[in-house]
Amino acid sequence: MRPDVIFFINENQYITMYTVEDGAYLIRLARETIEKLLREDGAISLPEEAPEKLKEKAGVFVTLQTYPEHALRGCIGYPEPSLPLVEATVKAAVSAACEDPRFPPLLEGELENTLIEVTVLTPPELIEVASPKDYAKSIEIGRDGLIIEKGWNRGLLLPQVPVDQGWSREEFLSYACMKAGLMSDCWLDEDTKVYKFKGVVFTEVEPGGDVKERSISTS
Numbered sequence: 612m613r614p615d616v617i618f619f620i621n622e623n624q625y626i627t628m629y630t631v632e633d634g635a636y637l638i639r640l641a642r643e644t645i646e647k648l649l650r651e652d653g654a655i656s657l658p659e660e661a662p663e664k665l666k667e668k669a670g671v672f673v674t675l676q677t678y679p680e681h682a683l684r685g686c687i688g689y690p691e692p693s694l695p696l697v698e699a700t701v702k703a704a705v706s707a708a709c710e711d712p713r714f715p716p717l718l719e720g721e722l723e724n725t726l727i728e729v730t731v732l733t734p735p736e737l738i739e740v741a742s743p744k745d746y747a748k749s750i751e752i753g754r755d756g757l758i759i760e761k762g763w764n765r766g767l768l769l770p771q772v773p774v775d776q777g778w779s780r781e782e783f784l785s786y787a788c789m790k791a792g793l794m795s796d797c798w799l800d801e802d803t804k805v806y807k808f809k810g811v812v813f814t815e816v817e818p819g820g821d822v823k824e825r826s827i828s829t830s
Contacts, residue, residue: 629664629731629811629813631813631822631823631824633662633664633665633813634729634731634811634813634822634824635813635821635822636661636662636665637665637671637696637697637700637729637731637813638727638728638729638813638814638815638822640658640697640700640701640704641673641700641701641703641704641727641729642704642722642727642819644700644701644704644705645704645705645708645717645722645727646722648705648708648709649708649717649718649719649722650719655701655705657697657698657701658697661697664696665695665696665697666695666696666697667695667696668692668693668694668695668696668699669692669696669699669731669732670688670689670690670691670692670693670699670731670732670733670734670735670808671688671689671696671699671700671703671729671730671731671732672686672687672688672689672703672729672730672732672769672810673685673686673687673688673700673703673704673706673707673727673728673729674686674707674727674728674729674730674769675707675708675717675725675726675727675728676725676726676728677721677724677725677726678724678725678726678817678818681726684714684717684721684725685707685708685711685713685714685717686707686711686769687703687706687707687710687711688703688706688707688730688732689702689703690732690735690758690767690808691734691735692732692734696731700729704727722818723818723819724818725818726814726815726817726818727814727815727818728812728813728814728815728825729812729813729814730769730770730771730810730811730812730813731810731811731813732756732808732809732810733808733809733810734808735758735806735807735808736806736807736808737804737805737806738750738805738806738807743798743799743800743801743803744799746784746798746805747780747781747784748780749807750780750783750784750807751780752773752774752778752779752780752783752829753770753773753774753827753828753829754770754809754827754828755770755807755808755809756768756769756770756772756807756808756809756810757783757784757787757805757806757807758787758805758806758807758808759784759787759788759790759791759793759797759798759803759804759805760791760803760804760805760806761791761793761797761800761802761803761804762802764791764792764793765791766787766788766789766790766791766792766793767787767790768783768786768787768790769810769812770808770809770810770812770827771810771812771825771827772786773786774827774829784798784805785798787805788803811824812824812825812827813825
């Protein structure tokens with residue numbers, strides 16, 4: 612068995628692993644949802660038939676990138692396993708395309724030049740440390756995503772982000788703080804909570820094309 616395989620434990624304590632076929636289903640679902648939204652501007656419905664394990668609750672993010680530049684075009688999701696995965700994917704796809712405040716809504720003509728990436732998340736785990744300085748030792752680039760939380764402020768960065776940006780662990784923590792709208796060194800504050808999670812990443816090779824599981828490990 613591959614050492615980087617991620618196991619997901621659902622609310623019934625059953626272990627789930629997501630395959631490339633599962634990822635292809637979710638990405639196809641996300642693309643069809645966005646197509647319907649942009650072309651028909653109609654009500655979005657959930658699929659009547661879906662693999663049973665994709666009906667289990669799981670956190671998920673849908674990321675849109677321009678092609679071939681791979682520039683971010685939208686990214687929204689659900690950190691917590693609060694919805695069935697297929698439902699969360701549909702809602703995240705709509706939000707990534709039309710509700711990400713950093714970007715204007717996606718136009719119909721853009722979709723054919725847009726890559727879709729789906730990241731399924733394990734539940735966030737609060738990192739317990741003796742001192743905030745130890746946070747950097749408790750995370751691994753290429754494995755962990757981060758959530759920074761202080762008061763009402765909360766920011767999340769997916770596991771692939773520090774790999775794509777070439778960040779160190781300290782930089783990852785700092786950028787996660789800024790994503791939360793906080794000072795870059797707020798992770799050193801005793802009142803700040805830091806959570807980590809893992810993710811399995813599925814991405815299109817080209818818009819509407821084959822889907823692969825993306826390896827983000829730096830080892």
